[in-house]
Amino acid sequence: MPVICWFRRDLRLTDHRALYAAAEASAGAVIPVFILDDAILHDGYVGAALTAVTLAMLEALNHDLQQLGSRLIVRHGQPLAELQRLVSETHASGVYWNRDYLPYAIKRDTAVKQWLREQGLQAHSFHDSVLVEPEGLKTKTEQKPYLVYGSYVKRWSELAYHQAEQLVPAPSKLVAPPSDLASLPIPALADLGFDLQQTIPQVGEALAQQRLAQFFDRRRELSVLKYAEAREVPAEAGTSQLSVDLRMGTISIRQCLKQAVDLLTEPLTAEQRQGVDTWIKELAWRDYYTQLIYHNPHMLNGSLDPRYDQIEWRNDPTEFAAWQQGQTGYPIVDAGQRQLNQMAWMHNRVRMISASFLIKDLLIDWRWGERYFMRKLCDADITANNGGWQWAAGSSGPSAQPYFRIFNPIAQSKKHDPHGQYIRRFVPELANVPDRYIHEPWTMPPALQAHLGCVIGRDYPAPIVDHGLARERALNAYRTALQTSE
DNA sequence: CGCAGGTTGAC
DNA sequence: TCAACCTGC
Numbered sequence: 146m147p148v149i150c151w152f153r154r155d156l157r158l159t160d161h162r163a164l165y166a167a168a169e170a171s172a173g174a175v176i177p178v179f180i181l182d183d184a185i186l187h188d189g190y191v192g193a194a195l196t197a198v199t200l201a202m203l204e205a206l207n208h209d210l211q212q213l214g215s216r217l218i219v220r221h222g223q224p225l226a227e228l229q230r231l232v233s234e235t236h237a238s239g240v241y242w243n244r245d246y247l248p249y250a251i252k253r254d255t256a257v258k259q260w261l262r263e264q265g266l267q268a269h270s271f272h273d274s275v276l277v278e279p280e281g282l283k284t285k286t287e288q289k290p291y292l293v294y295g296s297y298v299k300r301w302s303e304l305a306y307h308q309a310e311q312l313v314p315a316p317s318k319l320v321a322p323p324s325d326l327a328s329l330p331i332p333a334l335a336d337l338g339f340d341l342q343q344t345i346p347q348v349g350e351a352l353a354q355q356r357l358a359q360f361f362d363r364r365r366e367l368s369v370l371k372y373a374e375a376r377e378v379p380a381e382a383g384t385s386q387l388s389v390d391l392r393m394g395t396i397s398i399r400q401c402l403k404q405a406v407d408l409l410t411e412p413l414t415a416e417q418r419q420g421v422d423t424w425i426k427e428l429a430w431r432d433y434y435t436q437l438i439y440h441n442p443h444m445l446n447g448s449l450d451p452r453y454d455q456i457e458w459r460n461d462p463t464e465f466a467a468w469q470q471g472q473t474g475y476p477i478v479d480a481g482q483r484q485l486n487q488m489a490w491m492h493n494r495v496r497m498i499s500a501s502f503l504i505k506d507l508l509i510d511w512r513w514g515e516r517y518f519m520r521k522l523c524d525a526d527i528t529a530n531n532g533g534w535q536w537a538a539g540s541s542g543p544s545a546q547p548y549f550r551i552f553n554p555i556a557q558s559k560k561h562d563p564h565g566q567y568i569r570r571f572v573p574e575l576a577n578v579p580d581r582y583i584h585e586p587w588t589m590p591p592a593l594q595a596h597l598g599c600v601i602g603r604d605y606p607a608p609i610v611d612h613g614l615a616r617e618r619a620l621n622a623y624r625t626a627l628q629t630s631e
Numbered sequence: 632c633g634c635a636g637g638t639t640g641a642c
Numbered sequence: 643t644c645a646a647c648c649t650g651c
Contacts (some may be wrong), residue, residue, distance in 0.1 A: 286651060293649055295637060378641080426638080495640065536638090548644060549640055556641070616641090 146238040147174040148267070149231060149324070151224075152217075152248075155243045155394035157350040158315035161333065162271040165313040167241040170267075174320040176235050177210055179203055180228070181221040181329075184249070186337055188427040192488035193339035194420045195392070197537055198348050202393050203331045204350025208211075216527060217321035218328040225256050232266065234326060239267025239620035243394075246279055246439045247527060275432045276305035279439035290440035305429070309402040341488040345523045346389055353390035360385045361404045366533070370413070372420035375514040377381065379481075379492035380566035385424065388524035391431070402428055434532030437541075444541070445531060447512075453540030455626040459508040467609055468503050469517055471572070474601075474608035476584060477558035478502045480571040487571070488521035494561055500537035501552035506615040508622055511538040532580055539623070547623045551616050558584040 148171040150164045155350060156179075158164060167175045185191060206506070207217035209230055228240060240261055245254065254270065261268035270277050283289055291297035321405040346352075360369050367375050367383050375383025390396040405421050405428075437511070438444055446453045467473050471482035483494035496518075503514045515534040518527045535541030539550050562568055565583030569576045575586060577597050582589045587601045587608055594600045601607050 190640080220644055284650060289650095291650085293637070423638095430638085551641075552639095552642060 147171055147176050149176045149237045149240040150180045151240055151242040157395050158204045160312045160397035160400050162273045162550055163241040163243045168316040176322050178218045180224050192521040193341040194343050194345055194523040195525045196339050197334050197341050197345050198523045201348050211220050213319045213323050241269045243273035244270045245412050246435050248442050275435050276308045277301055277432045280438035294433050297433050301429050308399050309406050312399050345489050350395045353395035356386050369424050370417040370420045373423040377494055377561055379495050392524045392526045434528045438528055448540035450540055452630040457631045458510040464507045465509055472606050475554045475604040476572055477554055477567045480568045485521050485569040498552050498557045502554055504538050505551045505619040506610050555584050
């Protein structure tokens, strides 16, 4: 009897635990299924970029399945109902899938599991998308979920490294689903009601493998060995570029860690080791936020620490629009937002600067920014995005120290984009502005502005807030909120 | 209980 | 130093 393998955010064949187990259990008679779910597609968070990327990954997955003699069965509807239909059409003995940890997914999967059990069918879910599952690591003394990243990561490594030794291969061959089993064509983006105005990366398992291999190719100028420093320079391609692949699972997280662990066994300089260690810690952040939200689901709707929900945001819609469009007058912020709007991606350092600016300088509710990023990013991930925004807002975790965390957009710009290369790439109005003015172009003498054809207020916006004043305003708003909610 | 530490900073 | 808190052992 065949077995259904239900693909969700794991659009690959290599080191896919549910697929591997399904193939073993059925001697290759796997029905590979992806269900387009309107509850996700139209939840107001999912945007054109992530949807486009997902559709392209489905095309690639279907292609790769065909190489193994199979094909992807695509359905569109409510997942439980679609699976019920598929089970009856295929007489499958059960459904296999990799676990997901957000409330919606848990509820959905629990209902599926319950129905399968009632029917006497197999329901097998697998630990796959994270290195350490949310229930897999608790504090020593009280067996409670961790709140502090530092404490979490200390004990994460050993468990994670163990997972990196547990890879499974892609099936070498699959039995084709019955030829009369219906499958929808993979839809075009427009058919789902999306209009993509951004460029998106090329995707698919083969490309994900290529990106991973390149990042770990020590002969390359910007490999993981330089990551610790290169990742802080938005003008350079010093990051792994794997966020979109980790979002939708075109690469396995275990394979990612395995590469790093293997590299650490080679002779490395302290700086090179630092690069690899830093990258591993980024993988730990992913697991950390997954377990933080799993155990504190209210943070999907508000601050982890509810005292921060008392902040009186200004929420000025004109300023929000200026931020969205990259018209704040702060070049590093505008470059970041324009990179996002054009490329459906923003360098992580700039995400932090831009988030801090929206929250602290404009005093706009971090959830507005969170939602905008979700809709624009091709790697949009509720967990990582929510965690990142809460971190920027200082509302996440007990080490929140808003007094320390008001980024100075000018100082950040000078530090991380000293020659303005990144700024000039995305803010062409400033292309000819000399280095000494590129971070704060409003300080240019008027004669120079006229000479360069870059008059502030005409060719490029004047800053919409004064950072010094905005900083004091934010400190007051935070102080007031924390005092009144005692 | 006491104590160390707290991703990414700014002034 | 800011200002002075919470986690986790």
